[in-house]
Amino acid sequence: DAEITQSPRHKITETGRQVTLACHQTWNHNNMFWYRQDLGHGLRLIHYSYGVHDTNKGEVSDGYSVSRSNTEDLPLTLESAASSQTSVYFCASSGGTSGRAGNTGELFFGEGSRLTVL
Amino acid sequence: DQQVKQNSPSLSVQEGRISILNCDYTNSMFDYFLWYKKYPAEGPTFLISISSIKDKNEDGRFTVFLNKSAKHLSLHIVPSQPGDSAVYFCAASDGSNYQLIWGAGTKLIIKP
Numbered sequence: 001d002a003e004i005t006q007s008p009r010h011k012i013t014e015t016g017r018q019v020t021l022a023c024h025q026t027w028n029h030n031n032m033f034w035y036r037q038d039l040g041h042g043l044r045l046i047h048y049s050y051g052v053h054d055t056n057k058g059e060v061s062d063g064y065s066v067s068r069s070n071t072e073d074l075p076l077t078l079e080s081a082a083s084s085q086t087s088v089y090f091c092a093s094s095g096g097t098s099g100r101a102g103n104t105g106e107l108f109f110g111e112g113s114r115l116t117v118l
Numbered sequence: 119d120q121q122v123k124q125n126s127p128s129l130s131v132q133e134g135r136i137s138i139l140n141c142d143y144t145n146s147m148f149d150y151f152l153w154y155k156k157y158p159a160e161g162p163t164f165l166i167s168i169s170s171i172k173d174k175n176e177d178g179r180f181t182v183f184l185n186k187s188a189k190h191l192s193l194h195i196v197p198s199q200p201g202d203s204a205v206y207f208c209a210a211s212d213g214s215n216y217q218l219i220w221g222a223g224t225k226l227i228i229k230p
Contacts, residue, residue: 004161035220040222041222042122042124042207042220042221042222042223043162043207043209043218043220044220045217045218048217058217059217090161090162092161106152106164106167107154107162107164107218108164109161109162109163110161111159111160111161112159112160112161
């Protein structure tokens with residue numbers, strides 16, 4: 001079965017360290033997204049990609065970067081982790097065209113990566 | 119300023135009764151609305167959506183109603199079942215680029 005997986009599921013790091021969260025999908029979807037979830041804020045978009053070599057900034061992109069070298073993977077990098085980046089991170093994908101998340105609006109989410117920055 | 123608001127952080131409903139989750143939005147350019155369900159330690163899963171050209175969409179026990187003039191949508195679950203206990207997120211899109219704007223979520227608890 002097609003799926004979307006994130007790793008690591010849990011990570012504790014120190015302020016200033018570089019951290020990379022992996023996201024791998026086997027849906028062969030063009031569109032991939034990274035969100036963070038914080039209490040009281042719902043899901044906020046960090047970065048997104050509509051295809052290989054395409055990346056775009058979302059609502060809360062400062063301090064994060066992504067790269068898309070193939071269809072399956074969109075790793076999220078925190079160049080210098082800060083305590084404000086302690087959060088749960090979700091990767092998602094969709095097969096819609098023109099960036100719209102498919103005709104049904106359906107995003108497929110990974111199980112999340114909980115990051116703690118001390 | 120939150121463009122999508124779910125004003126009830128939690129809701130408790132008796133099993134078998136109707137659950138009504140509410141969502142308000144401020145951006146009149148939103149033309150597509152979605153509900154997602156999230157269990158603890160899992161990612162959100164798509165539940166149901168509605169386009170702004172409709173005022174109702176039904177899928178089994180789940181119905182979403184859209185009132186464009188009031189900028190309000192609601193999700194009805196009838197009858198409520200224990201497995202419906204989860205956090206429900208409302209999200210909206212204006213189609214200009216891909217950005218879903220999310221509400222903060224409502225935790226639904228179904229009591230036996």
